[in-house]
Amino acid sequence: MLEQFLQGLQDTSIATAIREGESLFPWIECVHVLALTLVIGSIGIVDLRLVGLASRDRGVAQTTASVLPVTWTAFVLAAITGGLLFASNATTYGHNFYFQIKMALIALAGVNMAVYHLFLNSGADAWHTPAATPIRARIVGGVSLCLWIAIVAFGRWIGFTINTPT
């Protein structure tokens, strides 16, 4: 079932074009790298503020409001380009350990963020200083930072464990 899906994905005309084209794969990778650096950098701004290490003179709500549109735009771009890169060699990536862990870590980062937004950020408008930021928010920020760093590492390892240029 999964095998058939991966093979079907890989056989689509767009996946074939990316796989067999001269420069399509690297260009999509460029957009993917650009998008993921913006995802991680902008989430990092929020996380470092939650932990209390940066943007210390700004409230959490202010920091989040100015940064998150960048994060989401970049995330959509990263997901689309990542999906295209995956499709081009779906059967290989699908069985790659580092790819699987990377997807699991992204899901965990999503859960961490959802838990924060649904249950933990009530009163965030009043978190004007790091001292006023509760420990639960600091933990969420720290967990998010660790997860995203690991996501970059696993992403980079994919390139070294399958047979494409690194």
Place this chain on the structure above:
Amino acid sequence: MTLQSLDSFCNWLAATPFSQVLQTVGWIVPAVQTVHILAVAAVVSSALMLDLRLLGIRGKEQSIAATARRFLPFIWWPLPVLLATGALLITAEPARSLENPVFILKMGLLLTAAGITLACQVPLHKDAAFWELSAARKRVAKLIAAASIPLWVAIICAGRWIAYVQGT
């Protein structure tokens, strides 16, 4: 340096024991690349946030000077990390980058981006309100930001293309 001596330098560097370690211990290069990408993320995202403020698109509740104070450290401080990890990656495979036109292009673009960042930063040291004093200066600030964003995009693209373009 002539191409021939560059070539012999690359060969010499690749044969050094240190380079040999980087080549043979499998986890070092991806680990160094991971740190490199994280540092790129800090620089590019900070530059974008500052540029978006200069353009008046995001963070307008904070002055340009305050936004610059907030983000400039995250543009400059990762730079030594980028140079160090970049140097390690060059040492691991010298000809891949040193003989690669895309790598030379990337370094040129990087110097330009650094110059543009300084052009925004230096006037703020003398006068925190420098970029907000007149309509003309606001326009120049927007031009700086509009030049900075495509430069960083090009630097990232060039960085990725190093892996695909053969050295001369």
